[in-house]
Amino acid sequence: MGFFSFGKKQPAEPTPSTASAASSGAFVAQPDKAAKFFDHARTIAQTGNHEYSMMLYAKGLRLDPSGLTRHEELFKIAITFHQSGGKSAGKEQVRELDGPGPIDKFVQAEYVWMRDLLNMDVAFRMMEAAAKAGQVEFGAWLAPRLLDLLRKQKKQSKSMWLKAKVIFSGVEAWAEAHACVEEAVRVDPTDTQLASDLKELTARHALKQGGYENAKSGEGGFRGMVKDSAKQQALQDSNSIAANEETEARNLERARTDYAENPMSSDAVQKLGTLLRRRATEVSEEEAHGVFMAGFERLNEYRFRMLAGEIRVMQMRRTVVAAQKKSEAAPDNAALKTEYETLRREFLTLEGKELREKQRNYPTDRSIKAELGRIEFELGNYEDAMAAFQSCKDEAKLRISATHMLGRCFAASGWHGEATGEYRDALQSLGAGESDRELPIRYDLMVSLMELARSEKNGSFAREAGEICSAIVRRDISYRDIRVKRKDIDVLVKELPA
Template identity: 35%
Template sequence: MALFGKKKSDDTAEAPAEDAQQPVADPAKAAPFFDRAGTVHETSNYEYAVTLWLQGLARDPTSVPGLEGLADSAQALIATRNKFGPTKDQEKAARDIKAPAPVRRLILALLNWSTRPLDVSAGLKALEAAGKIPGVDTAKCAYWIGQRVLSAAARDPKIKKDALVRMMNVLKDAGAFDLAVRAGEAALGLDPSDRQLDAEVRNLSAQATMSTGGYEHTGEEGGFRANIRDAEAQRALEEQDRIVKTEDVVERVVANAKADYESRPDDPAAIRKYARALLERGTPADEKTAHDLLIGAYERTKEYAFRQAAGDIKLRQARRKLALLRAAAESGDAQAKDQFAKAARAVLKMEAEEYADRVKNYPTDLALKFELGKRYFELGRLEDAIEMFQAARREPKRRAECLAYLGEAFLRLGWQTEAIDTLREALAAHTNEQDEIGRGLRYALMSALEGQARESRDLAAAEEAAKIASGIAVEQLSFRDIREKRTVLQGLVKELRAESAA
């Protein structure tokens, strides 16, 4: 049997020189990444959360809670994007992780599989990679992966016998004999005439019977001892992993999460899982229970991620009430419009306070500063917004958007020169001047140039502003008030030309 931890010569041969060090499992080094991943997940930044879980697993590839967190964030990302597979940024981040070659191969395989959870081939690659990390006992993780890959195979109507036999062999090598038997039996179901396979499955069944314990004793004689054979427990695992859940499934998921929480009420993973299950069901009583659960966890542990998740619930409730007021306001009722405007500002203030608290607790998180900057901008707190956007623009992904907000903020403050310089930089960073964002940036630059032209009687600025207005009008005449702006700027150019000729 190929045991976990047995060193393979080809692993060493493929590893780059800088990755030649012996793999190790270091839970202490992984913990900050896992904690951060949980926090980021609660902000709905699932793409970055996936990367953080992977960074933690690179430091501790034996962590089952790390795998569980990765699966949760990846599943949420899939639901948000309505698309399977990793993003380009995630692929690059995973390739850039510094780790021994066998661990890097596992991380890349986990990224591919977690974002394609129904892809049996991707799951098998992750399972195989888990078995090829020398000196590290990844058996628990392999079993966890194996359960889910087997569940995906059972739901795949196009599954081939060869894939099931491959799965059987990988699971056998992992010592997960009970799962290997199930894979083998499924393969036999597709080809009952294969006598050799039948004999191998019977042998595996005997080995599974002789394994009398659970995988908490991995490394001791007997292999995995306490394997999850119970059909109800397996169904619970499968239902938890489903992207779309029926009402009865949601009820069972909540019940299972609650039972898990009650069995280990101080475990952060159990608290998060129970809260997420409650929010997925989403009744008012569920939201209150989840909020109280998270606040209680924060007060006991002082782990800010719980406080942040509780804040998200309050924001969600406030936005939902605002949506109802918006619907009434759109009916044309003047009183409803006034109520909506007041409520919208109150929600905006609430969001600003919430994000300010998060920035205080996570001062290096540029994404939070960007979100706080947007709220300050909408509230008219322009100098506070500028401070946030100037910090947040260090993040490459948001640089163009931050520069756009900065330019608009300078423009509203009447700082024409700063607005013009910043908006030119934003346009250079955005690259596509003709999409909606590009047109918005050009419109803002046009306005800043108009302001400079009027203030300084600057003909060149007026001519550039008029040229931008004409360009936008040619592309999309209905864009904002560009038709009127074009006429006004043409008049300003004539006026300034007359002045210069006088």
């Protein structure tokens, strides 16, 4: 827990690999249990909560990683998450997937990469974990996508290509390994060892490309390798992680055609609306809004109403940010400040309205309730915010943030005794390596202790606040107004009895 740590960390729950190892010494898939996670993940994905959906997919894959279908579903959600500005996984989220077995480590590595698709170091670790877990089919499926990413890297070196060659070979992705050696030769044509590697991989690639390996196992041989090039291009474009302008244009044109031919198709509505929204122009966003609303009216699927609402929220957020910048650039202009505050309140009201609608349609998703609590807090509706955060405290992934925010609600209402209790609970729930989350909680605890010292004329509260302040100063003397707080606490300690 960092330099503020106290209390004991609870023991980790047994993982699927742990349980199976205890009985048979090897991983045993549990497809029935995994299916429940996958079903829930699909439902949550439809709400737009891609972050939680990906975690549910990962928990299902720990129970049954076989087959590519679930990995493909996860990958599509990951692309949408990435394109919408999603962030990489936090330490607490990664820790949820801890486990001793190779399947645990593979799924954990896959989840980390799915949350950070352009990170090649993470991608390499995932492929290495896939090889160790025997997930050759997964590795061969993902290899072409990673090769495409490698070719788009700004800085390329022979060592990078040789590392990729080893990793692709580990999952029997011979075509991609062959391509890596070709790239390495291009970087350093004087390396004679590369010529030998290239000769070997050329043979392996030729066998695979010709279909001879499949022919021996009765899987179709050469004829099975013949593909429709137009469909192949469409598939490649749709699965592109770092699509260029030309690819995006092709994707959009195909989506328009599909939507026109299948107006009652949920997938067609989703794809066209998402691609239009991604272009982020005033015209494309209005068209996307229209597509989603039309889809909602025709198909009666709430998710399209939700996506249309998100566009309005996004547009309003940009307006508020622009007003804030103008106000900050002219701090003495009262009119600009008033305009910003008015727009900010309108924005929070709009966002709250959309979240309440979302909560009515997805009442079991507590992350929505937590967001609604944040809006109520910012609007000054502290009692409504308290109710929202209290209902989120028993969900593991929300516990710390909900408890912290509940403390802030109490503090804003002047109930600093209750606030300090919530802050202490939040700190107790922190795990190792979460000092970045610990600092703001400690700061808020310090402020509430100062208020308690003043209201109860009790010097012990002031001295505890001083200890916290001292630790923050030693760690980051520029943190917020900590130097001012240091002086305020010194005055309190002198004025109040022990």
